[in-house]
Amino acid sequence: MKIAVTGATGTQGGAVARLLSSRGHDVRRVTRNPKHANDVHGDFNDPASLRHAFQGVDGVFLMTPLSDPREVAQGKAAVDAARHVPHVVFTSATNADRGTGIPHFDTKAEIERHLAAHHPHWTVLGPAAFMGREGPVALPIPPDLELFLIAPEDIAAMAVLAFEQPDRFRNRRIDIASDRRTGQEMAAVRGTEFVQIPLAQAEKYSADLAAMFRHHTEIGLDLDLAALHAEFPEVGWHSYESWVSGRAARRPE
Template sequence: MDKPLILVTGATGNQGGAVVDAMLEHPDQWQVRALTRDPSSAAARALTARGVDVVAGDMADEDSMRRALRGASGVFGVQNSRTAGLKGEVRQGTTLVDAARDAGVEHFVYASVGGAERVRGIPHFDTKWEIEQHLRASGLPATVLRPTTFMDVFTMRGASVGLGMMAAALGPHKPLQMIAVRDIGVFARLAFEHPDTYAGQNLELAGDQLTVPRIAATLKAAGRPGRYARLPKVLLRAMGKEARMLFWFGESGYDADIPALREQHPGLLTLMHWLTRTDRLEAA
């Protein structure tokens, strides 16, 4: 019997790449097809070398998606408003959903964002909520993954400024939930492995929750810079709509059930474990 074919969008990016990695941990179970705009890129060629079927495609183009979906039993969908724009993100997401429905896909796993169903006025949350609603209306068996803050943001260039903004919005005592991108991939794989359990579920994903001072202390303990200066809230307000997310973190914020998630995925990473993983350090 042929192995099920899973189409992974965004396969050369963070979340899609994590899904590919998770699926390839069990190569006997799956065929993995990676969608990319440029199959000649170094990242795409690296996927091909790992045995992934890399195909060119544009999520906003219906014909392109029909070709990419041929033979696929499952789809992992993720879009990026930073590259596509807000309207472009919605167009990509809804076009992919419609093409998957028409192709008879058996399970659609969509990467949204934590809190998308609870808060309005954050532009990149609103777009994902719109795609979620379109997916729900399509009738496709689906699992929605709603990641919280990526742990990666604490090691990126300019992380000290980001911590300062979070300190302004959260204060010293309110924790922020976060997730290792690797674990998003694991939950996507679990959804494909156990469709009867995960179809219809909306999972907010986090592996740790720490106050800003604890985040800084954890970074320092792992040999990373943990410096930050708490910024005045007036500077956040000057950011306009982009600051809405930060203020929401302080008002209510993410609400993942971390103990329940760890029961499903015992290897769920804390920030310290993510920072000190041997395989991550070797790949850096």
């Protein structure tokens, strides 16, 4: 298959592009600044460039620029540019479709709704928070609060599975996580300390991220980890320990 991958120069899109290539697929890396043979110009602020980048492909891995205030408009334009593409896999956020009030979750949800309304064959993946390997674990959450975490490689595995088994993923929204750990547990695995940042301090840095951690603390995310891993064992889900150590081993449920 020929798959166009947005965000291919970043952590998530890069993992998807590498796995697709390793499985023999023809990858078209969509980037604003093409540098390699399989790169093609595509700018979220230029819908015509996206239409060109998506021309003739069998699928699009779509992720939108989180830090851009125009994310909703950009995401909708990208969805429209991919209307002729047989399958679009959009990466969102865990529980983004549930009206969390978290700004960057709500923008993803709006793009999800546009995708479902305007594309005949789509899949939405809702990744949890990315795993981290280095430095102290400093978060505005209680030390014993469990967070859902995901390895970028597991996002890639789910996305590639969706492209390779489209009927299994047709018009489905799936929240995904690799593991669940407290801040103290993550710090122990990394051989460092956990630092609880005051929420008020996080608010000064980013009201958006503060809203996310407030939601995690007061409400929490809803994700059945055991059921997810049982349904998609092919992913080989990483435990936090195996990912930090660089070993691809699944944590027992």
